[in-house]
Amino acid sequence: MIKYILKRLILMLFTLFVVITLCFMLIRALPSSPPEGSSLAQSQMILERWEALGYNKPLLVQFGIYLKNIFTRFDFGTSWKISKTQPALELLVGRLTPTVLVNLYALLLSIPVGIALGILAAIKKNKWQDHLISTLVMFFVSVPSYIYAFLVQYFLFFKLGWFPQTIYSLSDAGGWFTGKMLYSMALPVLALSFGQIAGLCRFTRAELTEALTSDYMLLARAKGLTRAHATTRHALKNAMVPILPMIISSFIGILGGSLVIESIFSIPGVGQLYVQSVQQRDYDVFMLNSIFYTLTGLLAGIVVDISYGFIDPRIKMGER
Amino acid sequence: MKKISVRIFSLTLLLCILCPTCLCLTSCSGRGGGEGEYTYHTYSSALGTNWNPHTWEVNADSAILGYVSSPLVDVSIKNSTDGVYTWVFEMAESVTDVTEQNKGDLEKYKVTLPEGKALSDITEGYVFEIKLRRSAAWENGEEINADDYIYSMKQLLNPKMKNYRANLFYSEESALAGASDYYFGKTDDFGAVGLYKVDDYTIRYVTQSYIDYNYFLNSCTSPWLVYEDLYEAGKREVGGLTVTNYGTSAETTMSCGPYRLSSIQPAKQAVFEQNPEWYGYEEEDGRLVSYTDFEVDGERVRQYQTTKIIIDVLDEQSAKNAFLRGELSEWTPSADELSTYSSSDRLYKNSETYTMSLFFNTNVNTLKKLDAQSNKNSIVLSSKSFRKALSLCIDRSKYVSATGAFIPEYALLNGLYFYDIYNDPTSSYRASNAAMTEICKLYGVKYGEGETHKTLADAYSSITGYDPSSARALMKQACDELAASGLYRRGEDILIRVGWAKGALSADDNRQISLLNEFLAAAAQGSGFGQITLEAVGNIENRYAAVPAGEYAIGYGAWGGAAFYPFRSLQVYMDPDQYSINEAGCYDPKTDKLTLDVNGERVTKTWQEWSGSLTGSGMYSSADADTRLSILAQLEGAFLETYYRIPLCSSTTCVMLSYQCDNYTEKYNVMYGFGGIRLLRYNYDDKDWASYIKRQGNTLSYE
Incomplete structure (x- = not known):
């Protein structure tokens, strides 16, 4: 197992290096010029700044300096556009909290509700409850989250006034972990949850339905277990094998953020930051975001793969 | 089996009901202010990130800078009916053309004479004496004097910093004599730049080329003053460049304007409150009030009635929703929306x-x-x-x-x-x-x-x-x-x-x-x-x-x-x-x-x-x-x-203003706009405004 993990980690680092290299070269290959309407004096000044910052050096030299700064000083560069003169790392870390919170709340709401509805639909297979849930699932899976965002904003803020339409600022709420902040996050959490609930519900239903019709369930019933006991002790346990890794990867995915949801609910998160960094050619911020997302994705893959082994001892990692 | 499904269903239902309820219970919304408070709540698609007067780049930066700084000279309304403006001396008590009396400066700072003219022909348009306001202070109470202005200009033109706004002072209409050479490193002696201190509250500004007095006053509307301690503390070397983080957060900002930055959350919200150290305020019944020291339509009127300014980051649709629910003081309708509000008396339109x-x-x-x-x-x-x-x-x-x-x-x-x-x-x-x-x-x-x-x-x-x-x-x-x-x-x-x-x-x-x-x-x-x-x-x-x-x-x-x-x-x-x-x-x-x-x-x-x-x-x-x-x-x-x-x-700019406040005038003038935040007048304080919105059923009609 350790050998497998080490192998995966080495592969992960190699992939990360390739992605970083590509991102570094590609973002700098995009055309970048002084802002439209700049006078020659201003354009000249901007070009001099680029020169002073080393943007005119050969790409490989720039890349070498970039890597050297990371490894020797843990310096991921500076934001020159989005948050002028702020270290890129500081900027990214500052934007992580709201993204993580909104996504975490959405996940905490989605997991119990999604799984519960999935179980109900599986148990009540082909009855009206199953049909109702399946229809709703189809609907919620098909509609993108920004549609819910507009709907919940319109009804729950504009029409009913129950919730604020965007999340509160830190000064309004008094901090990230206050009741007011939690309350203000209600609408984005709901908008994000609908799709997740539907996805989990569909997956749970499918897995549990299969488990309920398995031979071991027949055996369990034959041994005298009630259907309730057989379902909770055997079917649910087996059905959870593919569901749990999915949940684990969702937890890692909460770092990702959603550009559209963040824009609609004015969440100052990493999703927005990433897009802004590309649009504004904020090189160091873009690079750090890319490293962060790539690393998150790769780690999620490893953790999910490893989790199979822990959840189901029959699965041996790295063995033929 | 039936028992299990009933339990699961009940649990799900419970969760669905409980979660929002808990969220509601933990809440206590309400951002509104109270009696005698006047909040101007505006929005932007992006918040400024750099309101350092030496490096600001975009309008969102300039919006923040405008609240936390006072220029030497400003422009306001003299007669709103005829569209007559007046110069308002802010950080300067006076600006005088003293070219005639200081002809030596023309030679000393090597000014450029108009084509076909000799030094002896010059009597005006080069040397300007600026008497600084003695009561001007930073938000921490420290007084502002001539040294602050000299230091600020030196930093603005610092060749190692390559500040974005330096060109205003080395190449534009009011370029300082000798500034170009200093900025481009041809000399490292700031004494060769035409800005010098006469006494603690007087500076002289020598322009590179001839400039009309009024155009010079106009150039004085751009602030360039920075607070030395914060400016220096924020300095660091990046590549071959010296940069400072001055004016990038509440902590690195020192206001000398009518408002101070009380908090800013990047990409989210900026909040400004009255700056008690601003020279224009006096205390009246425990509140800071200010009146113009110039006449507007024949009388001295209240200025800066707004006690708090909030800028939120919102997208277009959210801004519209918030405006119609009375949460925003202004809203810019999109081109498609304009036809709906074109006849509204709350629409202020200017080319x-x-x-x-x-x-x-x-x-x-x-x-x-x-x-x-x-x-x-x-x-x-x-x-x-x-x-x-x-x-x-x-x-x-x-x-x-x-x-x-x-x-x-x-x-x-x-x-x-x-x-x-x-x-x-x-x-x-x-x-x-x-x-x-x-x-x-x-x-x-x-x-x-x-x-x-x-x-x-x-x-x-x-x-x-x-x-x-x-x-x-x-x-x-x-x-x-x-x-x-x-x-x-x-x-x-x-x-x-x-x-x-x-x-x-x-x-x-x-x-x-x-x-x-x-x-x-x-x-x-x-x-x-x-x-x-x-x-x-x-x-x-x-x-x-x-x-x-x-x-x-x-x-x-x-x-x-x-x-x-x-x-x-x-x-x-x-x-x-x-x-x-x-x-x-x-x-x-x-x-x-x-x-x-x-x-x-x-x-x-x-x-x-x-x-x-x-x-x-x-x-x-x-x-x-x-x-x-x-x-x-x-x-x-x-x-x-x-x-x-x-x-x-x-193009035209079309802005809807809420019923809470009015611009001073409805007649746009290119010099003073509609009167700006200085002369903005309120029909309701925050408390009355909240009651008004409630009486309207929480949705306002502006059509």
């Missing part, structure tokens, strides 16, 4: 100085190259007849109807420009005889005895820029000329890609381009040209540079300038030493010559020399207003006659 126009690259070789790539027969743009036909075939009234926020334009400078506003507030450039004559000539509108229009004013007001019959005739002429010269084969289709927008194309953009194609199709009928199609292209990093670089044959964009100083505005079309000329693919303003009439004398200069002659130390920079007006009008007319650029429209 902008920018004129949207089509500009071309007419170079035959470039056009041939483009035709070999993505265009088809864009070579037709090399024909002046074709470009003129294009201009005359556009029904600008119909064109602007494609969106709600534009008005038609027929010239480079629109109706907002004034040629002598400091001496004559009614000196509209566009309404002057000289300017009207040139535009009438351009569109072939005649006046006088035996003509349809008896007077110049009548003729000018009849101009629509739309002349379909002339356009058709010119199209035919263009086709004949191009066919004869072998550049175009009759009947072939024409496809020209237009560098249209920096961002993605919007529905408005698509409507506009399809209207242009409609106009072109009508004009080209029977001309010999095949189908003419313009294809708009969006997401262009810098379309202004892309056209002269030969990437596009046509660009679409806007230029504008200082409305009260139009003499510099034509430099963007003619002075390659100041700007990258969009029309550089058409002509060389450094060598191409033009003859104009100056007070009855025919004078020939290059285009660049003409544009420079009106500013700085140019030959006519200190000429009387009428002479400068005449030159400017002829220059504008001559440039439009080349059809290197076709003006189409100018």
